Structure formats: structure tokens, C-alpha cells
Amino acid sequence: MRRRPVAEWRLLARAPASRAIVIVLLGLTAFGAFNGAQRLDEERDEIQAALAADRESFAGRRAALVELEAGRTEEGQFGSPRKAHQAILGARRPLMPSPAELPVISAFSPRPTPSLLPVGILTRHSDQQAGLEDPTNRLDGPFDLIFVTTWLLPLFALVLGCDVLSGDRERGRAALLASQGTPLGAIVISRLVVRYLVLAVPTALIVAATVVVMEWEQMPAALPALVAWLMAFGLYLAFWFALAGSVNAVARSTASAAIFLLSLWVAVAVVVPSLAGAIVSGIAPPPDRLQGILAFRDIEADLNRRRDEVTDAYYAASPENRPIVQGDEYEEYFVTELYPRQLAFDERFAPVTDAMEDARIRQARLLRIAGLASPTLAFTLLSRDLAGEAPERRRAFYAAADEYQRRWRQHFDHKLASMRPLTVLDYDGKPEFSVSPEPVPARWKRTVLPLLALGLSAAGAVFFGVRLARRATPFGGPLHAGG
Amino acid sequence: MFALVARRELLLQLRDGRLRVALALLLGVLIAACAAGWVQFERSMQEKGSFEDGARDQWLTQGERHPHRAAHYGTYVTMPEFGLAFFDPGLRPVAGQTLWLEAHSRPAFANVPIQDDQTLSLGPTTVSGSAVLQLLGGLLALVMGAVAVSSDRESGVLRQVLAQGCSIRNWLIGKTLGLAAILAIPLGAAGVVIIGGAVAISPESVRADAALRALFLVLGNGLLLWVLLAVGVTLSSCLRSTRVALTAALAVWIGVFVLAPRAASALAEVAAPTPTLSAYRTAVIGAFNDGFDGRGGYAAQLEALETETVQRYGVESLADLPIGFSGIRMQHMDAWSAEVDDREFARLESIYASQQRVRMTIAAFAPYIAARAVSRGLAGTDWAHYRHFLTAAERYRRNMGGQMNALIEERLAGEVWEMDGTDEDWATVSPLRYTSPSVGWALGRMATPLALLLAWATLVVGVCLTLAARRLRP
Numbered sequence: 031m032r033r034r035p036v037a038e039w040r041l042l043a044r045a046p047a048s049r050a051i052v053i054v055l056l057g058l059t060a061f062g063a064f065n066g067a068q069r070l071d072e073e074r075d076e077i078q079a080a081l082a083a084d085r086e087s088f089a090g091r092r093a094a095l096v097e098l099e100a101g102r103t104e105e106g107q108f109g110s111p112r113k114a115h116q117a118i119l120g121a122r123r124p125l126m127p128s129p130a131e132l133p134v135i136s137a138f139s140p141r142p143t144p145s146l147l148p149v150g151i152l153t154r155h156s157d158q159q160a161g162l163e164d165p166t167n168r169l170d171g172p173f174d175l176i177f178v179t180t181w182l183l184p185l186f187a188l189v190l191g192c193d194v195l196s197g198d199r200e201r202g203r204a205a206l207l208a209s210q211g212t213p214l215g216a217i218v219i220s221r222l223v224v225r226y227l228v229l230a231v232p233t234a235l236i237v238a239a240t241v242v243v244m245e246w247e248q249m250p251a252a253l254p255a256l257v258a259w260l261m262a263f264g265l266y267l268a269f270w271f272a273l274a275g276s277v278n279a280v281a282r283s284t285a286s287a288a289i290f291l292l293s294l295w296v297a298v299a300v301v302v303p304s305l306a307g308a309i310v311s312g313i314a315p316p317p318d319r320l321q322g323i324l325a326f327r328d329i330e331a332d333l334n335r336r337r338d339e340v341t342d343a344y345y346a347a348s349p350e351n352r353p354i355v356q357g358d359e360y361e362e363y364f365v366t367e368l369y370p371r372q373l374a375f376d377e378r379f380a381p382v383t384d385a386m387e388d389a390r391i392r393q394a395r396l397l398r399i400a401g402l403a404s405p406t407l408a409f410t411l412l413s414r415d416l417a418g419e420a421p422e423r424r425r426a427f428y429a430a431a432d433e434y435q436r437r438w439r440q441h442f443d444h445k446l447a448s449m450r451p452l453t454v455l456d457y458d459g460k461p462e463f464s465v466s467p468e469p470v471p472a473r474w475k476r477t478v479l480p481l482l483a484l485g486l487s488a489a490g491a492v493f494f495g496v497r498l499a500r501r502a503t504p505f506g507g508p509l510h511a512g513g
Numbered sequence: 514m515f516a517l518v519a520r521r522e523l524l525l526q527l528r529d530g531r532l533r534v535a536l537a538l539l540l541g542v543l544i545a546a547c548a549a550g551w552v553q554f555e556r557s558m559q560e561k562g563s564f565e566d567g568a569r570d571q572w573l574t575q576g577e578r579h580p581h582r583a584a585h586y587g588t589y590v591t592m593p594e595f596g597l598a599f600f601d602p603g604l605r606p607v608a609g610q611t612l613w614l615e616a617h618s619r620p621a622f623a624n625v626p627i628q629d630d631q632t633l634s635l636g637p638t639t640v641s642g643s644a645v646l647q648l649l650g651g652l653l654a655l656v657m658g659a660v661a662v663s664s665d666r667e668s669g670v671l672r673q674v675l676a677q678g679c680s681i682r683n684w685l686i687g688k689t690l691g692l693a694a695i696l697a698i699p700l701g702a703a704g705v706v707i708i709g710g711a712v713a714i715s716p717e718s719v720r721a722d723a724a725l726r727a728l729f730l731v732l733g734n735g736l737l738l739w740v741l742l743a744v745g746v747t748l749s750s751c752l753r754s755t756r757v758a759l760t761a762a763l764a765v766w767i768g769v770f771v772l773a774p775r776a777a778s779a780l781a782e783v784a785a786p787t788p789t790l791s792a793y794r795t796a797v798i799g800a801f802n803d804g805f806d807g808r809g810g811y812a813a814q815l816e817a818l819e820t821e822t823v824q825r826y827g828v829e830s831l832a833d834l835p836i837g838f839s840g841i842r843m844q845h846m847d848a849w850s851a852e853v854d855d856r857e858f859a860r861l862e863s864i865y866a867s868q869q870r871v872r873m874t875i876a877a878f879a880p881y882i883a884a885r886a887v888s889r890g891l892a893g894t895d896w897a898h899y900r901h902f903l904t905a906a907e908r909y910r911r912n913m914g915g916q917m918n919a920l921i922e923e924r925l926a927g928e929v930w931e932m933d934g935t936d937e938d939w940a941t942v943s944p945l946r947y948t949s950p951s952v953g954w955a956l957g958r959m960a961t962p963l964a965l966l967l968a969w970a971t972l973v974v975g976v977c978l979t980l981a982a983r984r985l986r987p
Binding site: 058061065072076079080138140142146161162163164165166167168169170171172173177181182185189192193197200283284285288289292296299300301303304306307308310311316317318319320321323324327328330331334335359360363386389390393394397407410421 | 542549560561564567568571574575576577578582586589591603604606607608610611621622624625626627628629630631632633634635636637638639640649652656660755756759760763764766767771772774775776777778779781782783787788789790791793861864865868869872895896899930931
């Protein structure tokens with residue numbers, strides 16, 4: 031009995047079709063890993079370049095201010111490091127979210143949480159352009175590890191597993207097999223286990239190697255996520271092989287088994303997630319961007335109409351910020367008009383953006399529940415979450431960015447609004463952005479439901495599959511159990 | 514003779530309960546997807562209509578402000594859709610739906626639905642009428658073809674038929690035509706829904722165009738199903754058993770429908786990488802500041818403009834000008850921005866074109882990619898249509914900016930900047946009137962995928978069936 035898997039492995043290794051399937055899958059997995067790694071490298075390069083440019087820019091301004099204060103240079107009309115409305119008002123600082131655990135498994139574009147967010151006194155991060163990628167490419171979706179493991183791998187599993195017993199029945203060998211003393215059920219299970227290992231082990235190794243290479247510097251955070259993902263992956267693949275076993279137990283021909291299994295793939299991987307999506311979208315609609323834009327413009331136009339009132343209100347609340355010099359028309363506009371208006375705007379627009387973030391999170395929560403209906407959906411959601419695409423992470427980042435913007439404004443508020451000259455201390459004491467990782471319980475709470483859904487699906491399918499396989503007969507059909 | 518074979522095949526297939534169930538399922542899913550698409554389309558039209566009205570109203574009633582700030586406040590327009598978008602929404606989920614028309618910047622489609630709606634990216638493809646017809650109809654065509662010949666060979670029917678004097682070639686053609694008649698059932702039903710829907714949903718002025726688009730769309734999908742059927746029949750004839758033929762057909766389906774589209778896009782991106790947004794913006798700013806093709810950057814141009822304007826008006830300095838120099842400056846800045854934008858955007862477009870060539874090269878082996886491009890093109894939801902609207906919107910934006918700059922030039926004198934325009938001034942900017950391109954234009958833009966699909970449907974199918982007739986042994 032113990033030798034059976036070894037014998038099955040040898041048989042499988044000898045079949046050219048099986049070898050070809052495994053080689054093709056490994057090639058595709060490697061290509062998916064390459065795409066994810068390339069995308070991540072590009073993002074990291076972009077972040078490094080933005081950070082370097084930010085450092086250089088502020089160091090340059092500070093050095094210019096030192097020169098100016100020492101009397102070695104003269105102040106020009108524009109670009110003065112001493113005037114906050116020239117040096118700081120338009121400046122944007124690059125903010126990064128806390129690193130995701132397994133970003134390399136996804137090349138999804140546009141990323142739901144931007145990898146880089148420019149924030150300054152006048153920025154509004156409510157309307158980011160998605161990127162320049164050809165929309166036709168975006169529609170097809172990325173060829174990444176999530177695509178390979180979620181949608182392609184089950185198809186390969188079904189192709190490898192569709193004839194574990196039905197092929198023998200078709201060739202008339204099933205009765206002979208059954209007469210050898212080993213129950214057909216045991217044969218089916220050992221064949222499936224061998225095929226499972228043949229697909230799971232190399233794929234898992236490629237994913238793990240990619241994660242280790244790309245996330246080496248933050249392995250302590252990535253490791254638990256990698257373990258959780260591998261566990262989910264194992265359960266997900268087990269579900270599909272268990273389905274193949276169940277169908278083989280009853281199918282009389284490979285053709286019927288293959289068609290039935292492909293229909294199941296279409297149902298579980300395409301139809302159910304789409305249906306679930308439609309239902310969830312009905313119960314928890316996505317944030318209405320168009321209404322968001324109209325609200326944005328309404329507030330903007332209203333504040334513009336009441337601009338004098340807004341300016342008066344600001345200086346009445348902060349009399350110490352009244353300008354100490356009479357500015358020119360540009361300064362009057364940017365400092366005494368636009369700046370107070372921006373503060374008033376953000377206060378009024380914040381509930382709209384909060385409602386939009388809430389809508390995203392509500393939808394994500396419902397989708398996680400819907401994952402109970404389809405292991406593909408559960409696995410997709412789990413993978414994307416570990417890749418850093420959960421809306422909760424986006425909200426946490428945007429909240430941190432808002433808080434940073436508040437501190438940034440507060441730091442320069444007095445000098446900017448009163449048009450007092452900046453000093454080196456203002457530059458040296460400027461606030462820096464830091465975002466702490468999500469609290470561990472909140473972070474892992476999100477993965478419980480998809481993992482549970484995968485565990486239940488796999489356990490149910492394996493239980494059902496083993497039960498049917500044990501009753502398998504040389505002729506097919508569960509009613510023939512026991513001969 | 515083959516007409517007889519085709520009739521017999523049609524009757525036999527219709528008697529097959531499994532096929533009837535498969536057809537009923539396909540039709541059910543197709544109708545459900547079309548109905549969902551219809552509801553989505555209507556809702557989208559309503560939302561866009563009310564959004565555009567709101568944005569126009571906001572432009573008209575923005576109150577007093579500087580015309581240049583009004584140009585920055587700008588306005589919004591949304592991508593108009595043809596009625597056929599209910600069947601094939603194409604790029605809708607992934608391309609932005611709105612364009613913000615503001616001063617200095619070429620608009621870019623923003624507010625991408627897939628960014629906000631997580632339910633749109635749950636499957637390997639977006640579910641729509643066209644996806645159902647192409648993916649599931651394609652699967653049915655391949656499976657029917659793969660089973661057709663080998664099952665008759667294995668059961669001995671083929672031997673009997675040939676013994677009655679029917680040639681293999683005639684039998685094969687007849688059998689393929691009979692199966693094609695079966696596939697015409699879901700295709701015909703889809704045709705009724707598509708043409709009827711397109712005519713019903715389109716305004717009267719474009720109804721004929723919509724009907725023609727719908728007709729070509731049905732024919733395009735028909736060609737895809739025909740090709741897949743022929744491939745299935747060839748596999749069935751050339752491979753030794755139904756089991757092997759079916760496995761091969763499923764492998765073809767996975768390769769063509771699941772693997773090839775993403776692989777094509779990924780390879781296109783590898784072959785011609787799209788610049789990042791920040792790299793693109795840096796290039797635009799660089800060209801604006803530093804100039805190109807021997808022309809100086811903006812600062813040098815502004816200096817020359819100042820000198821030239823002072824000379825033209827015969828005054829001592831800009832402050833003595835009888836017109837508002839800031840209006841002239843803004844006009845020049847916008848014109849220079851437009852040149853820079855056109856240059857950089859043309860570069861981006863050439864990258865898109867290179868990517869399209871990679872996709873079409875792969876489409877030569879995977880007809881689904883070509884069929885999908887044809888379907889989107891006819892539904893008006895491909896990049897060519899988005900680009901057409903983008904060009905019209907950009908023209909409108911430049912004109913709007915020009916009007917605002919003219920106000921500054923007319924109403925001010927010298928170097929003064931501050932002034933206010935009123936709601937009456939904003940009303941002089943008429944709304945964007947956009948004429949959608951015709952079906953002829955659309956067909957012209959999809960020449961390559963159309964040619965590929967036609968080549969598959971004629972040459973490749975001919976070669977396949979000839980090969981099948983030669984290789985087939987009873």
C-alpha cells in the first residue's frame with residue numbers, strides 16, 4: 031500500500047503529457063513571478079527617486095536660506111526660501127503606506143492603495159489619476175502569481191486529475207485494477223495525492239522563493255503572511271483535486287469527467303464570484319465618484335463666492351496670523367485667500383471622502399462573507415489582502431496622510447499666513463511622515479473569514495471526494511458502490 | 514450530398530438531451546448577462562447625464578472669479594456610450610469615465626470604476642453578454658467539434674456512411690455545417706437581443722448606424738464560433754480518440770480564452786513598457802521648461818514674447834500696453850503646453866500602438882483576441898473610440914481656455930493680473946457637442962483584427978478542414 035504513491039509518481043513522471051503540463055505550469059508561474067517582481071521593482075525605484083528628490087529639494091532650500099541669512103546671496107522675486115508661500119505652499123512630500131506583506135504576488139493596476147502619495151498644504155488626494163497603462167492591457171488583468179494560482183492552476187489540476195479513474199474505465203482496465211486487491215478508492219486517492227504534490231510543491235516553491243528574494247529585508251512581517259498564503263493555497267488546490275476525485279468516482283468516461291469538471295470551474299471560478307459580486311454591489315454599492323466630484327465642485331464654488339467671508343473668519347479665529355506686510359496681488363490671492371479657503375474646503379469635504387472609504391470597506395466585508403460561496407472568491411480576496419489591496423489598508427494610509435497634512439500645515443501655518451520669514455529652525459523642525467503597520471489583531475481578523483471559507487470548502491470537498499472514491503466501482507456511478 | 518449530412522447532423526444533435534441542456538444553459542446565462550448589461554447601461558447613462566448637467570450648471574453658476582481660475586475650475590465631461598455597450602462594455606470598467614477639462618493640462622480619463630468597485634475584478638474576465646457568447650459559446654463550439662467526428666468513428670457510424678458512397682470531404686463539410694446550424698441558435702438569439710437592443714436604446718439619428726454595428730458585431734462573433742467549431746472538428750478528425758480530442762479541445766480553450774489574452778497584454782507591456790505617470794509628467798515638465806527641436810523653453814519664449822509685444826504695440830514697457838498682457842501670456846503658455854502635450858502624448862500613443870502590434874501578433878494564434886477587439890470596436894467601447902472622444906474634448910478644452918484668455922486680454926491693460934469674470938462670461942462657453950464616429954470609421958480602425966478573424970474563418974478553416982479530410986481514417 032505504501033508503495034502505491036511511489037508507483038503512481040513513476041507512472042506520472044513517465045507520461046510525456048503530464049511532464050509537459052507541469053513544465054508549462056512552472057513556466058507560467060515563473061512568468062507571473064517575474065511580472066510581479068518587475069512591477070514591484072519599478073514601484074520601489076519610483077519611491078526611492080521621489081524620496082531622494084524630496085531630500086534634495088529641502089536640503090537645497092535650507093542651504094539657500096543659510097546663504098541668504100549670511101548675506102552671501104540676495105533674495106529674488108520668486109523662489110525665495112524665506113517666504114513660506116513660495117517655498118512651502120506648493121511643495122509636495124512623497125508619503126508611502128506601510129509596506130504590504132506580499133506585494134510581489136500581485137501586479138494589479140491601478141493599485142487600490144497608491145504606493146506613493148504626494149501631500150502638501152494645497153493637495154487633495156481625492157482624485158488620483160489611475161496611471162498611463164493602456165486600458166486594453168488593464169482590462170485583461172495582470173499576468174501575476176494571483177492569476178496563475180487562482181485561475182490557471184485549478185485548470186491544470188483538472189486536466190491532470192480528470193482521468194484518474196475514468197480513463198481506466200474507458201479503456202476497460204478498471205475491472206482489472208479492482209481485481210488486484212487494492213480498492214479503487216485507494217488507487218484514486220493515491221493518484222490524486224501524487225498529482226496534488228506535483229503541482230503544489232513546485233508552485234509553492236516558486237512563490238516562496240520570489241517572496242524571499244523580494245521581501246528579504248522585511249521577512250519578519252512577510253513570513254507569517256507567506257505561511258498563511260501557502261496554507262490557503264494548499265487548501266484551494268486540495269478543493270479542486272477533491273472535486274476531480276468526486277467526479278472521477280462516478281464518471282464513465284474521461285470526456286464526461288473533463289466537461290463536468292470544466293463546467294464546475296466555470297461555475298466556481300467565474301459564475302459564482304460574478305453573481306456574488308452583483309449581489310454585493312446591490313447591497314453595498316461602490317462609492318459614487320460622480321456625486322463626489324459634484325460635491326467637491328459645489329463646495330469649491332460656494333467657498334469661492336464667500337471667499338472674503340472665509341478669509342475674515344480665518345483671521346478672526348487666528349488674529350496672530352494676520353499678515354505683517356502688504357502682499358502683492360499674487361500673495362494676497364495665494365496667502366490670504368486660497369490658503370484659508372483650502373482649510374475650509376478640507377473640513378467640509380472630509381465627510382464625503384470618509385463616506386467613500388466606508389463604502390469601499392463595507393463592500394469588502396460583504397465580499398469576504400460571499401467568499402463562503404466560492405473558494406476561488408475567498409482565495410482571490412485573501413491573496414489580494416496579503417498583497418496589500420484591502421480597502422482597510424487604504425483607509426489607514428489616507429487617515430495617516432490626512433494627519434500628516436494637518437501637522438505639516440500646523441507647522442507652517444503661522445509663518446505662511448502672516449507672511450513672516452522662515453528660519454532654518456522651521457526647516458529643521460519640519461514634521462516627517464511615518465505610518466505604523468496595522469495592529470496585528472485587526473490585520474489578521476480580515477484573513478480569518480477567507481481562510482475559514484477555504485478550509486470549509488476544502489474539507490467538504492475532500493470528505494465528499496473520499497467518500498465517493500471509496501464507493502467507486504469499475505463501472506462508474508455511486509449507486510454501484512460495493513460492486 | 515453534404516446538405517443531407519448537415520440536415521441529419523442537425524436532427525441528431527437536436528435529439529441529444531445533453532446538448533439541449535447545454536444550449537438552454539448558454540441561452541439562459543446569455544440573456545441574464547444581457548439583461549444585467551442593459552440595467553447597468555441605463556443606470557450609467559442616467560448617472561452620466563445628471564452628472565454632466567450638474568457639471569455644466571456648476572460652470573455656469575460658479576460666480577465671480579478670475580477667468581484663468583475659472584479655466585482651472587474647468588468643467589467635466591463623460592465618455593458617451595453607444596447602445597451596444599450593454600452587450601460589450603469593453604473598456605468601461607477599467608478606463609476612466611470622466612475627463613476634467615482644465616487650464617494647461619491635456620485631460621486624462623479618470624475615475625476608473627475598477628478602482629472603486631471591487632466586485633468588477635473578481636473573475637478572470639468581466640462578465641457581459643459578449644464574454645458569455647464568446648467564452649461559453651466558444652467552449653460549446655470546440656467541444657461539439659471535438660466530439661463530432663471521433664464519436665462517429667469509434668461507434669462505426671463513419672464506416673457505414675462511407676460505405677454508402679459519401680466522400681469523407683462531403684461528410685466532413687456536411688457535419689461541420691450541421692453543427693454550425695446548432696451554433697446558429699444561440700448566435701441567432703444573441704443577434705435578436707443585440708440588434709433589437711441597439712435599435713431600441715439608440716437615438717433615432719444614429720439608429721441605422723447602431724443596427725449596422727450590431728449586425729457586424731453578430732457576424733464577428735459568428736466567425737469566432739465558426740473558427741472554433743472547425744478547430745474542434747479538425748482535432749476530432751486528426752486525433753486518435755474522443756478522449757484525446759476532447760482533452761486537446763479543452764487545452765485549446767484554456768490557451769485561447771484564459772491564457773492568451775493576459776499573456777498577450779503582459780508580453781505587450783514587456784515589449785513596449787508604458788512609462789510611469791511620474792516619468793511622463795517629468796518629461797512633460799522638462800520639455801515645457803527646456804524646449805525641444807531647437808526651440809527654447811518657456812522662460813526664453815516668454816522673454817521673446819514680451820519684447821515682441823512691446824514692439825508690436827510701440828510702447829516702452831509691458832505696463833503701457835493697452836491690452837492685458839497676462840491674457841497674451843496665458844494664451845502663449847497654453848499654446849506651448851499644447852505643443853508639449855501633443856508631442857509627449859504622441860510618444861505614449863506610439864507605445865500603445867507597439868503594444869497593440871504585440872497583441873495582434875498573438876491574435877494570429879488566438880482568434881479570440883481578434884474577435885474581442887472587433888466586438889469592442891463595433892460596440893464603441895475600445896480605445897479608438899475613447900481616443901476619438903478624448904481628441905474632441907481636448908479641442909473643446911483648448912477653445913475654452915482660449916476664450917478665458919481672450920477675456921483677460923480684452924478687459925485688462927498693461928501687466929495687471931487681477932480681474933473677475935461673471936456668470937455671463939461663463940455662459941459664452943457653449944457645451945461640448947460631440948458626434949460619435951460612424952460604423953465605417955470603426956471598421957477602418959479595426960482593420961487588423963478584422964483581417965485576422967476573416968483569415969482564420971476562411972484560410973485557416975479551409976486548411977484545417979482539408980487537413981482533417983486527409984487525415985481522417987474510418
